[in-house]
Amino acid sequence: MGKVYRTHILVCAGTGCVASGSLKVRDKMISEIERHGLKDEVMVASTGCNGFCAAGPITIVHPEGIFYKRLNVDDVPFFIEELLIKGRTVKKHLFTEEQRNEQIPIMNDIGFFKNQVLVVLKNRALIDPDVIDEYIGRDGYLPTSKALLEMTPDQIVEEVLTSGLRGRGGAGFSTGMKWKFCKEAKGEVKYILCNADEGDPGAFMDRSVLESDPHAVLEGMIIGGKAIGAHKGYIYVRAEYPLAIQRLNTAIGQARDYGLLGENIFGSGFDFDIELYYGAGAFVCGEETALMQSIEGKRGMPRPRPPFPAHKGLWAKPTVLNNVETFANIPQIIMRGGAWFASLGTETSKGTKVFALTGDVTNIGLIEVPMGITLRQIVYDIGGGIKNDKGLKAIQIGGPSGGCLPASIIDTPVDYESIVKTGAIVGSGGMVVMDEGNCxxxxxxxxxxxxxxxxxxxxxxxxxxxxxxxxxxxxxxxxxxxxxxxxxxxxxxxxxxxxxxxxxxxxxxxxxxxxxxxxxxxxxxxxYDKKCPAKRCKALITFAIDPEKCTGCTLCKRNCPQQCISGEKKMPHTIDQSLCIRCSLCYDSCKFDAITVA
Amino acid sequence: MAKLKIDDLKKIKEKVQGTIAIRDGSHRAKITVHMGTCGIAAGARTILNAFMDEVNRRGVTDVILTTSGCAGLCSKEPMATVEVRGAAPVKYIELDEEKAKRIFADHVMDEKPVIEFALVQGSETTY
The missing domain is CATH 1.20.1440.230 (NADH-ubiquinone oxidoreductase 51kDa subunit, iron-sulphur binding domain)
Incomplete structure (x- = not known):
């Protein structure tokens, strides 16, 4: 029985919050708590990405489950005193939902969190990803023990087939079929690979899973290894993900210490180990055949298929390659059953999908939603609508492989088939919301x-x-x-x-x-008109000053890097078009709306 | 570190459960120790520690312990409110360590309120 604390302060240590200083916040909290002599009553821990990156650094206080946003180092002494000495909710850092204009203390009452369904991210912000015991405390490695001790490879494949799980890397191929082909392929040596070469601009789903719950991915790979008969796995992770790499290395080290990787796992007679391979950041290496070439030490370029990797993959051996999110789904499919998983989502797209929601939406962050949810629900119920009261113009889904969907088809459900019909793809999960200002x-x-x-x-x-x-x-x-x-x-x-x-x-x-x-x-x-309706394309727009509105305050003149604005104080100014580079600084700085763009 | 057997998973889970269960949001009973200035001055921390010792000693995982500000009846401090799921909250007054232990045993564990230490059943109406 572990020690009981009256209060747990969980500080988010995902990349977004770390960048805004959350590790310093955590250390300051620990020192303040020691100063007040509360060390034995209060626990401070850091967790993986909470998802609501726009509100960082994020702190969640249990047992009440209160969500505090933008809590910086300087706020900590006051915060600790109010919260722990006086026992008050610290109103200053509560989240305010714009539409309702009221403070919402409880995390799960906030629209951003309330409308999500967590399967892959079930441990996010609840466990310390660097502590394997906390993962085990939430039933971690039970699925592995079940798969290794109680199930045959056929039963594992059958369960994954029943679940209807499809590859979360973008193409959406049936995971169970992939495993089945590789299991049936002849060969003594087989490999299982995890694709963590996430490279879409603006997407960070896999990074977040690796950072907040690395053991779930390891478990998915061990179970996959047993299913296809592989004893060696590689995680191909890009070197630009230092925190994910660090947490993966810690997790692999702890799993080896516990004998959860290595020889004879759980005394089952099954051996399995995992190695990391750092990618140099070429986008094409996220393609399966190019990725394998890269691990072999060759230049990362795709090759024709067939032969498919399930027959001839890494070093010409039968190989399964799945995405990070796909693997992270596996432990729960094994534990709760394929039928449970298939009950989530739509007829052909089962389970949930993680998206990196970004762009001109109010609540930027990482979300997990059931398949079949509409784009409208994502943008408005979870995303909180468009920033600065502007209108929605388009949603870019699927990154450089996807497409821009207009506001008129916002009621499209998010599943593999419906999205393909629009001309985009679900892809790995990048979702960029764009307002009217985008061209x-x-x-x-x-x-x-x-x-x-x-x-x-x-x-x-x-x-x-x-x-x-x-x-x-x-x-x-x-x-x-x-x-x-x-x-x-x-x-x-x-x-x-x-x-x-x-x-x-x-x-x-x-x-x-x-x-x-x-x-x-x-x-x-x-x-034809040589006009940019959104006024973004610099060659097609001109800036001018409305002499009626200009007060001659000289602010634009002082801000202009080209010094091409002239005019006397308190007299209307003018722009010399031959020198203007259309940087928009005059437009941004004018307090009287006197700059026009056409 | 020796290799884990399947029973070890259970042991590790039990070991950390008490620590992390609080983050789940599910609990059978909740004890709130009122720790305003008046409560602290009257010795609320001793009461809080007594409750915490009980939770640790008995190894219960479905009870959460929290603090709040002044309950408004400063002359009767230290005070605590016990809420068992499905029953009305009970406010206890003028507590000491012994009383806290009794309340934990009778009310929190056996779900029988200790009438002689109680001020009142229920909480104020809030708007």
Whole structure:
């Protein structure tokens, strides 16, 4: 029986909160609690990412489960005194929901948390990811013991098939089928790989799972190893994830100490161990065949399939590669049964999905929702709507492989099939919400810039095609668009899709094709009217000063880096268009709305 | 470190359960020790420690212990409120260590309020 504390103060130590100083907050809390002589009554622990990154540094106080936002080091002495000495809720740091304009103390009453369903992230903000005992305290490693001691490989595969779990990396292939193919493949040596090469701009689902619950991923891999007959696993994690790597190394070390990795696990006779492999950050290495080449020490480039990895994968041995989130689902499928998992979600898309919700939405963070939830529920019920009272324009889903969906189809349910019908893909879980101020041509250009850069160059249609698309988009956004450009974008895009070897090329044109499909008028405005309706494309806009509104305060003049604004004090100012670089600093600084953009 | 057997998982779980159960939000009983200035001056910390010792000694995991500010009846401190799920809360007054132990045994464990130490049943109406 562990020691009982009257109060637990859990400080979020996910990457977002660490960046805003949460580790210093934790240390200060510990020293303040010691100063007040409360060390034996109060426990301070750090947890993995809580998800509500926009409100960091985040602290949660149990048993009441009260959520405190933006609690910085300087706030700690007051906080500790109010909370622990005087026994009060510290109102200053409570969360306020804008629409309701009231403070909400209890974490699970906050819309952001209330509307989520946690399977993969069930331990987030509840356990210290660096302490294996806390994981075991929440039934950790029981699924492994069940799989190793009570189940045959066939039974494990059957359970995963029943669950209907599909790969969470983007393509959505049935995990159970993948395991079944590899189990049936002939070979003494097999491998199980975890794809933690998360590279979509703005996405951090896998990082968060690895940081907040690394043991769940290890367990998923051990169970998968038993199912297919592999004794060795690799986690391919990008080197840009130092905290995830550190927590994984700690977790693997602790699991080895406990004999949960290594020889004869739980006395079952089954041996399994895991090694980390650090990726150098090439986007294409998230593609399965390229990833395997990279582990083998070769240049990361995809190869044709078949043979599929289930027959000939890493070092030409039968191999299963699953995504971090897919593995993190496995322990609970084993423990609670495939049928339980299949009861969540829709007819064809089971379970939950983790999304990194970001962009112009009020509550930015990491969320887990049941499959089949609508985009509207995500943006408004969980995300709290659009920031600064602006209107919703589009939702970008699936990162550089996905597409921009307009506000008009916001009632689309989030499941693999419905999203594919819109022209986007569920992808690994990036979701960027955009308000009216975003230009769709500019967004497409951003993503094409990314894929053109990351194309490995093996297939000519992808290497040359993405460069052509990027060049065309640049022309359009800089006022050099011509009649027929839209048709060229569509034709080249479709050709890249049909003639590229791997997922990178096969999805790279999606951002263009969806924006043309839903926002064709915006492309036309750029090409024919030489106007950017969202006023984002610098070559197509001009800044001017309204002499009626200008008070001659000189603020814009002082802020202008080009010194191209002239005018006497208290007299209307003017902008010299020949020197203006359209940096928007005058617009941003004017207090009288006197700067116009056209 | 020796290799874990399946029974060891249970032992580790039991060991940490008491510590982390509090974060679950599920509990059978809740004890609130009123620790305003008046409560602290009258010795509320001794009461809190007595309750904490009982929780530790008995190894119960479904009881949570918390503190609050002044209950408004400063002359009757130290005070505590015990809430057992499904029953009305009971406020106890003029506590000492012995009384706290009795309350824990009778009310928290056996769910029988200790009438002679109690001030009143129920809480004020709040708006």
């Amino acid at each position: 769709m041509v500019d967004i497409a250009k951003f993503f094409l810039g990314f894929t053109a850069e990351e194309s490995c160059g093996k297939c000519t249609p992808c290497r040359v095609g993405t460069a052509i698309l990027l060049e065309k988009l640049t022309d359009i956004s800089e006022g050099r668009g011509k009649d027929g450009d839209i048709e060229i974008l569509e034709t080249v895009g479709r050709n890249i899709i049909s003639s590229s070897l791997c997922g990178l090329g096969q999805t790279a044109p999606n951002p263009i094709l969806t924006t043309i499909r839903y926002f064709r008028d915006e492309y036309e405005a750029h090409i």
